[in-house]
Amino acid sequence: MADAVPTARARDAFAFRGAHQAGIVTPAQDRLHFAAFDVITGSRAQLIALLEAWTAAADRMTRGLPAGEVGPTEGASSLPPDDTGEAIGLPVSGLTITFGFGPSLFRDDRGRDRFGLADRQPTALRTLPHFPGDLLDPERSYGDLCVQACADDPQVAVHAIRNLARIGFGTVAVRWSQLGFGRTSTTSTSQSTPRNLFGFKDGTANVKAEETDAVAEHVWVGEDDDPQAGWLAGGSYLVTRRINMTIEVWDRQPLGDQEAFIGRTKDSGAPLSGGDELSEPDFTMPGSDGPVIPRDSHVRVVHPDFNHGARMLRRGYNFVDGTDALGGLNAGLFFIAFVRDPDTHFIPIQNRMARSDAMMEYLKVTGSALFAAPPGAAAGEYVGQALFS
Amino acid sequence: MADAVPTARARDAFAFRGAHQAGIVTPAQDRLHFAAFDVITGSRAQLIALLEAWTAAADRMTRGLPAGEVGPTEGASSLPPDDTGEAIGLPVSGLTITFGFGPSLFRDDRGRDRFGLADRQPTALRTLPHFPGDLLDPERSYGDLCVQACADDPQVAVHAIRNLARIGFGTVAVRWSQLGFGRTSTTSTSQSTPRNLFGFKDGTANVKAEETDAVAEHVWVGEDDDPQAGWLAGGSYLVTRRINMTIEVWDRQPLGDQEAFIGRTKDSGAPLSGGDELSEPDFTMPGSDGPVIPRDSHVRVVHPDFNHGARMLRRGYNFVDGTDALGGLNAGLFFIAFVRDPDTHFIPIQNRMARSDAMMEYLKVTGSALFAAPPGAAAGEYVGQALFS
Numbered sequence: 001m002a003d004a005v006p007t008a009r010a011r012d013a014f015a016f017r018g019a020h021q022a023g024i025v026t027p028a029q030d031r032l033h034f035a036a037f038d039v040i041t042g043s044r045a046q047l048i049a050l051l052e053a054w055t056a057a058a059d060r061m062t063r064g065l066p067a068g069e070v071g072p073t074e075g076a077s078s079l080p081p082d083d084t085g086e087a088i089g090l091p092v093s094g095l096t097i098t099f100g101f102g103p104s105l106f107r108d109d110r111g112r113d114r115f116g117l118a119d120r121q122p123t124a125l126r127t128l129p130h131f132p133g134d135l136l137d138p139e140r141s142y143g144d145l146c147v148q149a150c151a152d153d154p155q156v157a158v159h160a161i162r163n164l165a166r167i168g169f170g171t172v173a174v175r176w177s178q179l180g181f182g183r184t185s186t187t188s189t190s191q192s193t194p195r196n197l198f199g200f201k202d203g204t205a206n207v208k209a210e211e212t213d214a215v216a217e218h219v220w221v222g223e224d225d226d227p228q229a230g231w232l233a234g235g236s237y238l239v240t241r242r243i244n245m246t247i248e249v250w251d252r253q254p255l256g257d258q259e260a261f262i263g264r265t266k267d268s269g270a271p272l273s274g275g276d277e278l279s280e281p282d283f284t285m286p287g288s289d290g291p292v293i294p295r296d297s298h299v300r301v302v303h304p305d306f307n308h309g310a311r312m313l314r315r316g317y318n319f320v321d322g323t324d325a326l327g328g329l330n331a332g333l334f335f336i337a338f339v340r341d342p343d344t345h346f347i348p349i350q351n352r353m354a355r356s357d358a359m360m361e362y363l364k365v366t367g368s369a370l371f372a373a374p375p376g377a378a379a380g381e382y383v384g385q386a387l388f389s
Numbered sequence: 390m391a392d393a394v395p396t397a398r399a400r401d402a403f404a405f406r407g408a409h410q411a412g413i414v415t416p417a418q419d420r421l422h423f424a425a426f427d428v429i430t431g432s433r434a435q436l437i438a439l440l441e442a443w444t445a446a447a448d449r450m451t452r453g454l455p456a457g458e459v460g461p462t463e464g465a466s467s468l469p470p471d472d473t474g475e476a477i478g479l480p481v482s483g484l485t486i487t488f489g490f491g492p493s494l495f496r497d498d499r500g501r502d503r504f505g506l507a508d509r510q511p512t513a514l515r516t517l518p519h520f521p522g523d524l525l526d527p528e529r530s531y532g533d534l535c536v537q538a539c540a541d542d543p544q545v546a547v548h549a550i551r552n553l554a555r556i557g558f559g560t561v562a563v564r565w566s567q568l569g570f571g572r573t574s575t576t577s578t579s580q581s582t583p584r585n586l587f588g589f590k591d592g593t594a595n596v597k598a599e600e601t602d603a604v605a606e607h608v609w610v611g612e613d614d615d616p617q618a619g620w621l622a623g624g625s626y627l628v629t630r631r632i633n634m635t636i637e638v639w640d641r642q643p644l645g646d647q648e649a650f651i652g653r654t655k656d657s658g659a660p661l662s663g664g665d666e667l668s669e670p671d672f673t674m675p676g677s678d679g680p681v682i683p684r685d686s687h688v689r690v691v692h693p694d695f696n697h698g699a700r701m702l703r704r705g706y707n708f709v710d711g712t713d714a715l716g717g718l719n720a721g722l723f724f725i726a727f728v729r730d731p732d733t734h735f736i737p738i739q740n741r742m743a744r745s746d747a748m749m750e751y752l753k754v755t756g757s758a759l760f761a762a763p764p765g766a767a768a769g770e771y772v773g774q775a776l777f778s
Binding site: 038079082085088089158161162164179195196197201249251253255259321323326327331 | 420422427429460461464465466467468469470472473474475476477478498528529542543547550551554555558563564565566567568569570583584585586587588589613636637640641642643645648654655656707709710712715716717718720733737
């Protein structure tokens, strides 16, 4: 059932259609443009028409074609083109476009059914709870729909989001959008682990596409997971967290403290218990004062051994968005994870992390959202079609 | 006197030291992180110490070395490293770091001499005048110091700015910072012309490094240009303008109108009078209603023929910074230009453009700054040393 994992060589184009949406187990591209949208119509037909148009445009753009039939420099000069043109001549750059549905698409904030979908709302698709350390900006959180565009060229990712927003004019408005410039996770064993803005390798223990059993167990929603939401089978839950890092304070911490917070060395990324980056941490190995991997280190707090075996497929990106109010950089990690069930695979781990992770002192979560990413669209289908039929 | 133009092959590393600062005629890299700083000390000695430390760090980082002597994973575990680590293992990616001094470094807003530099303030280094269409956000404008970091990998550019900010802690605070993801200009004939977010090629008529006479005439400040500011000879003025594009409105304009606003075709970038991208526009060629290149087209309004022969070396980047208040993308062009004299090479052209350029209807300038970029630092010198000696 799982699609074959494309190799780095085949990265020019990833198929948009398939059993699962692309952009989840796809080897993580270098750049991100993520957008959340509010639906501004009450019409179910208009919402469906949008998903049809988005599907067609995403199918085209991920093949390196213009967003619509009339290319950016084609057609009558008296009409606006169907493509905005800034990607002319650029390679497709591994573009993937991944769609998701937020809880507010199903019910409004008074609980009213918006589009006749309320009885199909997945049980786990609710606004995420407030976690300790959350300082959420509502204007960087939530959303009725989301689109994750990833590519190795940021102009290609921006072009995709911009054209989808253009197509949605009158039906949706951009609620928030986030650019990410450096991926922080590997989703394939063919990739080396990049570094986050703490300077540490990030994503070493990520679920990898090649671990097909783990992907099936931890990422894809199963046929029988949720009787109310059979349409989501083969899909996944998409969690986004905009995590500001107080990098100026972090940078003044001694190297040894930084490594103790993470539980890994800064150099190779090996666990403090020894070995290399891919060695399993030994949480029992004694150090001078307690275990050599501290109990409140990040690697231990989020490790599956302490979280009922739960793992996530992370697909985050670094960001810098100008300046914060204190004259520092507004910078951090735009965390993205795909999980089979947020109630078992995200919320408990996040609670544990918020309570006991030493790294939390240097983090401030300013944005948060949860979406249900439907399965892939087959030929002739639009994305999420099973939800509406 | 002009440095040799490095070819694309030699792009791993550009020398930081030389007659001119790198990052001006250097072939434009793909990514930008630009930061403006406020000096928060009153001490001239501390300001000089900062410029010495910045020079040393920039010299190191542009050679692919860590920002300081103690690398990110070296030294005592009880001390913070001299480098933050997120660029470990990344190629130097053509990194250049270019420094500039704002008018407010010389005199505060009451005209008082801040660091004993007032009598050396270049005559043309003043806050730019208010132009029609300016809707400036002071928090995205001005600054005592600036640093332009350009590289082909955004993580490398961000790493440079972040480490310079770290070194400056207590002496400077980041006033604003801007990421750019797609260059919009070529500064070498070896580069092809990229596209801005209007979908048009941008920078076709830019001053190119290979035009050594034009660079000497239009970019570098001459020995005798300003008796008060001999220290700036071999340097340049650096103009930044954060230009928001109302892309949602632009995208609804017919192709023919878009081309008339620009005065070039969207496809090849040829002037509407014919030929190819590099053909000279024929402003006299008649069209069906006036000249085929409209009088209010961008290419005509800013053309040297209508601006006393003045040309700029532009080095701008596209940006998307989240969302605007109307549910559109906060997107546009972060314009950067290097000119010999803003009074002849920028202000009159900007005034002409603000008054008569058809494209202005789709632009809103939200940030603006002017800096004097000193000449390059020779071995053993710090950047801008001649200003202080």
